[in-house]
Amino acid sequence: MLARLLRTASSLVGFEPLHRSGPGKRRNSSGGRRADAVLDQYVDAMPCAQNAIDVVPGWNLAMPPHVGAAAGDTPLYQDARIPWCLEQFGSIAGRKVLELGPLEGMHTYLLDQQQPAFIHAIEANRLAFLRCLITKELLEIKHAKFMLGNFLPWLEQTDVRYDLIVASGVLYHMSNPVHLLELIGQRSDAVYLWTHCFSEQAMPNGDPRREALSGEVEAIGFRGLNVPLYRRGYHNAWKAKAFCGGMHDRHYWMERDDILRILGLLGFDDIRMAHDQPDHPNGPAFSVFARRSAPGA
Template sequence: MVASKKSVSSLFEQYVDTMPSPQNAVDSVPGWTCAFPPEMPVKAGPLPLYADDRIGWMLEQYGTLEGRSVLELGPLEGSHTYMIERAGAARIDAVEANKLAYLRCLVFKELVALQRARFHLGNFITWLGQPDLHYDLIVASGVLYHLRDPLGFLERAAAATDALFLWTHYMSETAMPPTDIRRGVFRDGVERRSFHGVNVRLYPRSYHRAEENASFCGGLYDDHRWIERDDLLAVLRALGFDTLQIAHEQADHPNGPSFSVLARRSQA
């Protein structure tokens, strides 16, 4: 059988034959979650994370970022990076492991003209393992609960900064008891570990094939663990963060209880 031939006038799928535009750039990468700031009126995702109250709160509590270095872990599509740069950070390294999310970050960076942020494609756990690494602030919004080894991550992050911001889901037997429908994606059993003198409870969880969607923004493996809320705070203290500021408590979040924590050492 002879394969059917396209018309000689048919456009190759990998090309765009229209006037160059910001919307063309957005449409070149699928799976957008975030909207763009108003000064860039393109159609992308629905969430206005360029004005995220969680990051706004972090900036208020931390103080000026003028002259400061920031490491952002899991930047998703660059919206929080945008807020951090506008707050005056001198240097931002943003590390993203999801290939499509990384490309969306590059499109976002180009269209909103970020100047002091660099996006890096790869595993931020490996990035944190570099010798003599130090940042004034590490921002880890929406990543802790996607990790197969959240304790190892916290240890590496604590070695690289004196100020760590987390927005994360957590486990709570009170806020999310075994009968709660949100527990349906958790695997059976509780893992118990001793970490820097803290007895930690970890709850393995599955994505249930959510990673097959182009907009998936979870972890690298279908093997991640949530930490009990009180255990997480105890771990942060054990790692030397003696000031913990907490906000955005949402026990009824549809995916599971969540909150923000800005953890600092006294000198930070």
């Protein structure tokens, strides 16, 4: 499994595998290059954080200044949303945390500093997963286990019940966001979401933020509630190494009130909101923390 992952990583970052000549074949031992040239698979430089970052392309997030290396531009290592989540939940010391879509591990880094029992962080994007592993090493994240794969079957099949589920930047990338909320409700009595949402008022016709919307609206039923879902596409953004969307080009946004109603139907009766951004450049967005006062309801 590890060998296959490393081969996949090599192809993604542009390395060429070494080829050996078969029996009876002769080839130049230098492969057509100077014998003292450094092979592509090697770094002939003093070990440093930048070497590790440069292994994988497409970084979105900046490293904290103490790392002394350049990655992406967004400084999520000082994101106020995770501290707000923890203010609502309370201490996570010794608690079990599930993080959906850690991207490059910066929220994981903030959670890890609070000494949880463990963090299961599940990322489906191969390059993002590799960047998480580099972040884990550079920032000395101690309590997190990063896993590569789809978190939906994990939520469906795991027997772990988490004290807190963190899903920042995830819900609006789902092909069935209602199903994700239902699965979260089965695995925890507390959840933090940051998500974009559809709003006719905040994003009327003519708003350029609607360009990615197809105009199609599908409705599904959930426990007597009729939920409209607004279809969206990535318009080939997934071709970029830095792509950080979902695994399907067809995904759906929900209206904020429907998200809150579904959380209520799932038994979350303590619901708090923050970071309301109707003018967010990518579309209306907000944070919500939800908890059940009666565990397991």
